[in-house]
Amino acid sequence: MTSPSSSAHGAAVPPAALDTILEARHLVKEFRGFRATNDVTLGIREGEIHAIIGPNGAGKTTLFNLLSGFLKPTSGEVRLSGERIDTLPPHQIVRRGLSRSFQISSVFPTMTVRENVLVALQSPTPLPHQFWTPLSRLDSLNDQADRILTDVGLADAPTRLAADLSHGEKRQLEIGISLTQNPKVLLLDEPTSGMGSEGVARVIDLVRQVARGRTVVLVEHNMSVVAELANRITVLQYGSVLASGVYDDVRRDPRVIEAYLGDEAHA
Numbered sequence: 001m002t003s004p005s006s007s008a009h010g011a012a013v014p015p016a017a018l019d020t021i022l023e024a025r026h027l028v029k030e031f032r033g034f035r036a037t038n039d040v041t042l043g044i045r046e047g048e049i050h051a052i053i054g055p056n057g058a059g060k061t062t063l064f065n066l067l068s069g070f071l072k073p074t075s076g077e078v079r080l081s082g083e084r085i086d087t088l089p090p091h092q093i094v095r096r097g098l099s100r101s102f103q104i105s106s107v108f109p110t111m112t113v114r115e116n117v118l119v120a121l122q123s124p125t126p127l128p129h130q131f132w133t134p135l136s137r138l139d140s141l142n143d144q145a146d147r148i149l150t151d152v153g154l155a156d157a158p159t160r161l162a163a164d165l166s167h168g169e170k171r172q173l174e175i176g177i178s179l180t181q182n183p184k185v186l187l188l189d190e191p192t193s194g195m196g197s198e199g200v201a202r203v204i205d206l207v208r209q210v211a212r213g214r215t216v217v218l219v220e221h222n223m224s225v226v227a228e229l230a231n232r233i234t235v236l237q238y239g240s241v242l243a244s245g246v247y248d249d250v251r252r253d254p255r256v257i258e259a260y261l262g263d264e265a266h267a
């Protein structure tokens with residue numbers, strides 16, 4: 001699938017495993033000399049739910065932004081299905097099948113729930129002569145929007161104003177907006193942040209639902225969510241990968257216990 005290539009440091013990078021869909025190779029991101037991402041090499045396998053965890057300031061959001069093209073690496077590469085994507089603008093990365101949600105809401109508050117999804121559904125066809133969308137296409141877009149709203153548990157809320165949604169419902173809508181591009185890889189940035197236990201349980205169900213038939217990478221602070229959802233996890237510390245693998249193995253890794261999981265790992 002991918003052939004060996006030279007890293008930023010000139011070292012040969014072995015080919016990714018055959019089932020790797022998203023890959024970071026020797027990624028480095030510096031902010032005025034400070035390394036927020038320090039030589040991260042990581043493979044996300046097709047169809048898995050992969051959680052990126054680590055203490056505050058470990059570099060999770062920076063890595064997330066690098067993987068989705070919202071930040072350009074200082075050096076290193078990101079590959080999607082073997083193709084290099086770190087050189088592409090974010091909208092082209094979306095077209096190749098990678099979408100992301102944002103920690104800060106991307107929802108338009110003055111639009112209805114369905115309108116928010118419709119706007120996102122129309123965004124891949126921004127040609128000026130398509131400003132007047134034919135009615136037949138509008139019908140099909142409405143059908144698609146309603147299917148997505150059903151998938152994210154908002155089937156009964158299409159005409160509600162987004163501003164009137166609860167915090168949890170807004171996160172559901174954001175995930176719905178990310179699904180409009182039918183991504184093969186979905187990146188979710190702290191999908192349970194700011195939620196009570198009921199909302200967290202709903203998001204766990206939702207992530208399981210949207211992960212059917214696609215790959216999900218999530219940044220998540222809540223370890224019980226990670227334990228419930230993740231097939232594999234990567235632990236970051238000081239911008240570097242401390243450990244990566246199956247959840248149960250990584251949580252027993254003494255370096256991880258020391259750095260992050262603490263007493264939770266003994267629970």
Ligand SMILES: Nc1ncnc2c1ncn2[C@@H]1O[C@H](COP(=O)(O)OP(=O)(O)OP(=O)(O)O)[C@@H](O)[C@H]1O
Nearest residue numbers: 031034035036054055056057058059060061062063
């Ligand atoms: N634009 C920037 N300019 C300068 N430093 C930055 C910038 N973005 C991030 N950093 C620094 O890089 C480090 C990693 O930040 P990052 O937000 O990626 O960590 P994080 O693991 O997501 O943290 P948190 O869990 O608190 O969200 C931090 O020390 C942060 O201050």
